[in-house]
Amino acid sequence: MRIIVCIKQVPDTAEVRINPETGTLIREGVPGIINPLDLHAIEAGLYIKEKTGGKVTVISMGPPQAESALRDAIAMGADEAVLISDKAFAGSDTWATAYALSMAIKKIGADIIICGKQAIDGDTAQVGPETAEFLNIPHISYVRKIEHIDKDTIRVQRLMDEGYDVIESPFPVLFTVIKELNEPRLPSLKGKMAAKKAVIQKWNAADIGASEDNIGIKGSPTRVKNVFTPQARTDRKMLEGTPEQQVEALIQELRGLKCL
Amino acid sequence: MSVKVNIEKCNGCEECIKSCPFDAIELKEGKAFINEYCQMCMTCLSVCPEGAIYEETEGKQTKNQQTSEYKGVWIFAEQRDGKVAQVAYELLGIGRTLANDLNTELSAVLLGASENEAQELIKWGADKIYHVKSDIFNTFNDEPYSKILIRLILMHKPEIFLSGATPIGRSFIPRVAARIKTGLTADCTSLKIDKETGNLLQIRPAFGGNIMATIICPDKRPQMATVRPRVMKPGNYDSNRKGEIINVPCDNLSSRTKVIETVKESSGCFVNLQEADIIVSGGRGLGDPKGFKLIQELAELLGGAVGSSRAAVDEGWIPYRHQVGQTGKTVCPKIYIACGISGAVQHLVGMQSSDIIIAINKNPDAPIFNVASYGIVGDLYEILPLLIKKIKEEKGI
Numbered sequence: 001m002r003i004i005v006c007i008k009q010v011p012d013t014a015e016v017r018i019n020p021e022t023g024t025l026i027r028e029g030v031p032g033i034i035n036p037l038d039l040h041a042i043e044a045g046l047y048i049k050e051k052t053g054g055k056v057t058v059i060s061m062g063p064p065q066a067e068s069a070l071r072d073a074i075a076m077g078a079d080e081a082v083l084i085s086d087k088a089f090a091g092s093d094t095w096a097t098a099y100a101l102s103m104a105i106k107k108i109g110a111d112i113i114i115c116g117k118q119a120i121d122g123d124t125a126q127v128g129p130e131t132a133e134f135l136n137i138p139h140i141s142y143v144r145k146i147e148h149i150d151k152d153t154i155r156v157q158r159l160m161d162e163g164y165d166v167i168e169s170p171f172p173v174l175f176t177v178i179k180e181l182n183e184p185r186l187p188s189l190k191g192k193m194a195a196k197k198a199v200i201q202k203w204n205a206a207d208i209g210a211s212e213d214n215i216g217i218k219g220s221p222t223r224v225k226n227v228f229t230p231q232a233r234t235d236r237k238m239l240e241g242t243p244e245q246q247v248e249a250l251i252q253e254l255r256g257l258k259c260l
Numbered sequence: 261m262s263v264k265v266n267i268e269k270c271n272g273c274e275e276c277i278k279s280c281p282f283d284a285i286e287l288k289e290g291k292a293f294i295n296e297y298c299q300m301c302m303t304c305l306s307v308c309p310e311g312a313i314y315e316e317t318e319g320k321q322t323k324n325q326q327t328s329e330y331k332g333v334w335i336f337a338e339q340r341d342g343k344v345a346q347v348a349y350e351l352l353g354i355g356r357t358l359a360n361d362l363n364t365e366l367s368a369v370l371l372g373a374s375e376n377e378a379q380e381l382i383k384w385g386a387d388k389i390y391h392v393k394s395d396i397f398n399t400f401n402d403e404p405y406s407k408i409l410i411r412l413i414l415m416h417k418p419e420i421f422l423s424g425a426t427p428i429g430r431s432f433i434p435r436v437a438a439r440i441k442t443g444l445t446a447d448c449t450s451l452k453i454d455k456e457t458g459n460l461l462q463i464r465p466a467f468g469g470n471i472m473a474t475i476i477c478p479d480k481r482p483q484m485a486t487v488r489p490r491v492m493k494p495g496n497y498d499s500n501r502k503g504e505i506i507n508v509p510c511d512n513l514s515s516r517t518k519v520i521e522t523v524k525e526s527s528g529c530f531v532n533l534q535e536a537d538i539i540v541s542g543g544r545g546l547g548d549p550k551g552f553k554l555i556q557e558l559a560e561l562l563g564g565a566v567g568s569s570r571a572a573v574d575e576g577w578i579p580y581r582h583q584v585g586q587t588g589k590t591v592c593p594k595i596y597i598a599c600g601i602s603g604a605v606q607h608l609v610g611m612q613s614s615d616i617i618i619a620i621n622k623n624p625d626a627p628i629f630n631v632a633s634y635g636i637v638g639d640l641y642e643i644l645p646l647l648i649k650k651i652k653e654e655k656g657i
Binding site: 124125131136139162170227229236 | 279303306307340399400402403406426427428430431432434435437438439441442443444445446447461465466467471472473474475476477478479480515516517518519520521522523524525532534535538562580581583586587588590594595609616618629630632633634635636637638639642643646647650651654
């Protein structure tokens with residue numbers, strides 16, 4: 001089974017501090033980590049490899065620093081990693097990102113492509129399904145359990161609002177995973193050694209045959225017009241006194257809000 | 261612009277015929293032939309193993325020619341078990357406003373469900389319903405959903421297309437945008453028309469709501485967005501409103517994925533987190549899975565849903581579907597009651613856009629108080645029973 005896991009390097013929010021005056025995140029000096037849901041995607045790739053045999057290739061599109069995220073993936077047990085990096089990709093929205101990823105995936109060749117449901121910085125959850133459409137293959141979102149996998153089909157549970165669906169698909173297929181699917185393994189000592197030594201392949205736009213009309217700002221249908229900080233909450237009221245008094249005060253407030 | 265076949269390369273394998281959503285390719289003398297039904301969706305280009313199909317451009321069209329062909333505001337009326345979801349009425353509300361601002365029509369796409377549901381959409385504000393009646397839409401499946409929608413959009417060319425940012429919308433709408441080659445903005449919380457350019461200003465939170473971004477899609481149409489449920493107000497209901505229902509045929513909607521089974525899961529008090537007006541959430545401070553009994557009792561009393569922090573899910577006290585935060589759900593109810601939740605950034609980003617936040621925590625320095633509208637420093641095992649008792653008195657239970 002040829003397995004490709006797509007990952008993104010994001011700022012570590014556990015290290016992010018909020019500027020109390022502006023309410024914005026202070027991102028300077030914050031280390032990059034593998035997007036948390038992508039760890040579950042890597043784990044899923046390794047799990048499938050253990051079940052069916054094959055190879056796990058981890059790919060990431062991003063700046064040169066994203067190489068460290070790929071090394072972390074190798075430390076977890078991935079076989080190889082490719083960094084898709086080119087100044088020409090700068091400013092790519094989800095459409096242009098999905099296009100570039102699909103071109104790289106076509107070059108590598110895959111039976112299964114796994115992505116985290118969404119990244120914690122953009123929160124769009126769009127790149128996975130868009131990539132599947134560019135590859136003209138089916139996709140399954142929000143996978144929470146792999147029920148069965150053999151050489152011809154995969155059967156998974158997709159989490160929905162009111163329950164779950166059991167979905168079966170032939171290969172190739174792309175799926176996006178949620179946290180419930182598995183517990184990502186920690187890097188082994190052997191893995192860490194491998195990560196140190198690993199040669200990370202680096203591909204630019206020409207290497208993946210990407211048309212310049214479809215990447216970067218030029219290839220992105222959407223533009224960020226402006227960015228602003230939502231108004232910070234200034235209406236906080238601490239309810240003091242004995243528990244009875246606190247609850248009474250809260251009831252008063254709730255009454256005022258017409259919730260009772 | 262047109263799609264052409266290089267006859268010399270074509271070996272008549274028929275892969276493109278199977279892939280075409282429009283029945284626009286036939287086999288003539290052993291070679292693929294593209295007929296007048298072609299909508300230039302370019303699906304065949306990517307499936308042809310020989311690379312025999314190509315796009316021929318006859319000089320670039322100017323931006324205005326391209327975008328001005330597109331007219332009207334469309335919304336996707338999601339249905340579950342044959343009932344139109346609440347979010348569809350909210351989309352009709354904002355859709356009506358946008359359509360009025362642009363002086364154009366408001367249409368809804370309904371896949372599956374009955375004629376009666378289509379009529380309801382008209383009463384809630386739609387001028388036109390594209391209704392595709394077929395059992396294949398009863399259960400959600402990405403491929404048939406996206407194929408029919410791609411077909412409708414390419415044929416009718418709306419300038420704006422909105423869907424709910426629900427599990428269904430966020431799964432299949434990206435496929436549609438990718439195919440049509442247009443922009444899609446995820447999880448918008450505000451939409452308006454830029455008076456100068458006529459572009460749709462799509463405002464959405466990023467980084468868990470710490471930053472807001474205005475996104476535009478200036479040169480491609482339709483301008484597509486998914487819209488966060490419960491943020492927009494439903495339109496005005498008028499039982500006398502008249503509109504047109506267009507029955508759309510749906511042939512050849514094959515799917516590689518199969519939905520084998522749909523399982524409903526309920527965990528006691530079941531209200532959908534993302535559609536709830538009130539959420540009562542518990543965290544590590546509960547100290548014990550039994551704490552969720554109190555949380556649930558309060559939630560039921562208030563007609564709300566039960567949420568939790570990641571810590572409580574990791575402890576195994578409550579299923580993952582209740583988790584609010586970065587690796588769980590993003591919610592914005594009218595009232596969010598956080599009990600025994602300290603308020604790590606990862607939790608805050610999932611709930612801080614709630615209208616009113618009530619925090620109950622033993623530790624006066626807990627970061628949850630920084631985002632709270634009302635804070636109670638105290639033991640939740642003292643506060644919650646008192647609160648439940650008081651609310652019961654209020655309600656006369």
